[in-house]
């Protein structure tokens with residue numbers, strides 16, 4: 001049977017899946033898995049259709065880029081050994097930045113890949129790894145077509161106001177505006193929502209994608225109207241290692257008074273801040289929730305506080321709040337985070353059922369809550385597989 005290979009290269013992870021295609025994309029992949037811990041001690045986990053789990057370390061050293069490359073090679077080796085007689089006819093990729101031009105998935109060619117290189121400085125933790133995956137597939141399977149699915153595409157429906165910075169017009173015209181990210185995740189979750197919350201899915205909805213990277217999106221009629229991430233994936237919420245929004249005056253001060261240059265600031269804002277920076281312990285929410293250190297507690301509290309603040313702002317953009325939806329690794333699994341955020345949103349009519357929340361139920365609001373509150377697992381890989389099949393008419 002035909003299959004689409006999906007690659008989702010994140011900041012510190014590489015998720016992969018083989019989706020059988022037979023007229024339409026199968027609900028579940030035949031093989032899937034991920035490499036986690038790229039940049040530290042990467043380890044790959046693969047799950048076969050028969051439910052067998054394989055876990056092994058990835059032999060690698062060197063820079064983040066070199067580790068991403070080794071991780072990819074390791075994944076290709078594993079897929080060769082565990083591919084259940086599927087014929088890989090296409091590859092679909094998550095590409096974080098598509099700029100202003102791309103509001104839909106595209107078939108990738110050499111010219112387009114070169115154009116997408118221009119966005120590397122705008123998404124330094126993602127874009128280089130996304131593009132590297134495309135080149136790696138081209139070298140290994142030169143005859144198959146490849147499709148790029150952009151994180152920014154879903155947000156192209158936003159009104160101009162939501163995309164604008166208050167900067168001189170010439171800069172806005174030059175593309176310095178708010179793009180928004182995690183679009184494949186929002187797209188997938190928005191499509192699941194009618195099943196979970198009925199008609200309210202068409203109303204004022206805020207989805208919180210809380211993973212290693214974290215952002216929130218306001219939707220109306222299932223379409224993005226505003227988001228917390230902007231020109232780059234460092235704006236908005238506090239994240240695993242990213243600061244989120246910060247007074248730009250702090251950066252000017254650090255440059256002028258502390259002699260920090262662009263490289264040092266990039267490191268600070270993307271790699272040393274967020275949960276890791278505030279706790280001084282870990283970027284991993286599991287570790288922080290299990291820790292008794294007051295610094296861990298402070299990091300979690302600030303993470304939740306920032307979400308609650310942004311929720312108010314996004315509700316203003318959406319013109320109300322009919323539903324609040326949690327997704328991403330933290331959103332799906334960290335009941336304590338959902339509880340704190342919802343407690344701070346009580347003034348908006350958010351009320352959750354403690355037992356349902358602890359059970360990670362699909363609906364966690366009480367019968368009297370004015371706002372529907374849902375937990376919807378995201379699936380960027382399936383979204384990519386569907387888009388790839390669609391773009392190629394598979």
Ligand SMILES: Nc1ncnc2c1ncn2[C@@H]1O[C@H](COP(=O)(O)OP(=O)(O)O)[C@@H](O)[C@H]1O
Pocket residue numbers: 010011012013210211212213240283284285286287289328329330333334
């Ligand atoms: N059971 C859990 N409880 C709390 N946090 C969790 C749990 N499982 C995963 N997480 C957190 O989810 C985050 C990773 O989210 P994920 O969406 O997988 O990340 P990525 O952005 O790399 O795709 C990490 O902070 C991790 O600690």
Ligand SMILES: CC(=O)OP(=O)(O)O
Pocket residue numbers: 009010011096126151181182211212213214233
């Ligand atoms: C855009 C982004 O932050 O992605 P991730 O959550 O995969 O780091």
Ligand SMILES: [Mg+2]
Pocket residue numbers: 010211212213
């Ligand atoms: Mg992610």
